[in-house]
Amino acid sequence: MTSAFFVPIVDIGAWVGNGSPQERERVARELDRACRTVGFMQVTGHGVPDSAIAGLARAIDDFFGRPLAEKKRYVRPAAEDRGYSPPKSESLSYSLGVDPVTRMNDFFEAYNVGASAADYPGSGVSAADYAPNTWPDDAFRALVEPYFAEARRVAHTLTDIIAVALGVDAAFFERFAGHSLDVLRMNNYALDPGEIDLGADLIGMGEHTDFGIVTVLWADRIAGLQVLGTDGVWHDVQPAEGALLVNLGDIAARLTNDVWMSTLHRVKPPVINGMIERRRSAAFFHDGNVEALIETLPHFKGEGFRYDPVTVKEHITAKLNGSRAGVKNLGASREAARVRAAGPG
Template sequence: MSFHVPTVDISSYTGLADPFGRPATAAALDAACREVGFIQIVGHGVPDDVSAGLAAAMDSFFGQDLETKKAARTSGVNRGYTPPKSEALSLSAGVAPADRMNDFFEAFNIGVTTDDHPELALPADHYAQNLWPDVPGFEEQVQRYFHEARRVARALTTGFADALGLPGDFFESFTDHSIDVLRMNNYALPPGEIELDADLTGMGEHTDFGIVTVLWADRVAGLQVLGHDGAWHDVMPEPGALLVNLGDLMARWTGDRWLSTLHRVKPPVVDGRIERRRSAALFHDGNSDALIRTLPSADGVAYEPIRVDEHIEAKLNGSRGGVLNTTATREAERIRTAVPG
């Protein structure tokens, strides 16, 4: 069977279509989550001008010189600027690359802060303040998209609850102060900063950490997903669609009935240069203090309960701290046995 990422119209969950269509949508979500773990979603309701504004904001920031961008770098929190070759996502999945920190993408992160929930005593490390660069319109345009992407993530979790036969509000108590992070990625570097060879790593093999990821991306080749056949398959968003994939916490909840799919970025090289690629991933990771237990109805792997903050910290220690994540044994084995390519 050929690899295929299914397209699902979620308009019955975003208020753009009759809610009577939800059972069929929930069934389609369940099939996609069981068979692939990646979904093309339409009917999400994100206005075109909001997505265009996000792209323009990214261009404005990433178009600056490296030293200017480094002024927006933070230490010890998942916010601000990340320069090229300062991360290795494969470490979060239990695999050490030959070059310890080799992912050449650069990124800028924002997220939910303690100020967003003044009624709660939230930990400052997971709900850190955002650092906004002095780029005209950047904060406004990025915040607009962040708001829309979070809305889509919440609509999806309602659909997921229906798909799993759970109460419609099941995920709300786990996500009412969710560690939501928007990571904007840029995969273009000036000539001479990297060696253009077959082992070029834009973003190493990894699974996402939390509940669900909502991804806006250019229609440029590079994203690859590991299929059941052990081979890497190219994935590109359809026009107007957002890509959605599940994270580790959803796989733990469902006992691996639903897949936290391994993926990576291997950008194409055209005429000796990397073709530019941009993406923005909204990570909907759950409340820091939420305890994730495998659902009683799950008939697969029975995971040990884990707190969201402990899981996220172990993964970030790998990708950003350079510490091999020794708990990611399943992911590491799948990467090692994948068909080269």
């Protein structure tokens, strides 16, 4: 019998508004509990305007509704983490060193925009690490940028709360992520029915953990997202009305020696009458400064450090080489073992 599984709801309104110190401390405790037990949470009270979300959804609909040949004009080199990714050009499970059913088989398409070097004047960062964006047109940009700004604000609010929950000084994440490798990845899971092999193990997005500090996810309230619980079972997760799904990435797990969980998740889009039901999502990845050294915090050492120090750039590069270049990441053995031990879901 499957054990009870739920994604906690955390209202961060006290941090978005003028909450009292007691209210803010309560939110930090709730976030800490969610991070220790699930690694995912439903965040309410975030203050993102409905208009920003509606604009993002219109941009997603417009771009992914275009002919494939037109969309492919916006493919960029994988290392830049920008532009368009066609269906079956990636395999997220490779970022964990896990072999997919077939090489580069994930059935989603995506469009990435992110923080560029121009966003951080005076920081000394390079365009090689913080690539400029490619915008399909001004209308798309005008709809996406307001949501990007809101998601970034939510991520910064979350790291303020995380600093309290972790017992580090208030400026910790300012130093660690003052010029963060922030990326917004817009995903689409709709495909023509003729492209679907119903006898195959259909993978919308393969098993993976997120790479950075924290991910802020807007998604349709459509089935598909699955989270691997501590019981070794894949559980379906849908966002609550008005909530953003937030999950931790690998950097948070490394900082806490795995006391906080970078939870494995995947997307298995539902097939109805031979067609994949449409599902959209947009994940804002807040990853930290490219040169920042990821080291376990001293007060989380416990019986010994599980992770060797690594820079954000080194860690992200190994993950991206797996998912986009098909170079198996051999540095994620614990996560890979959890995938192999999990039930079929």
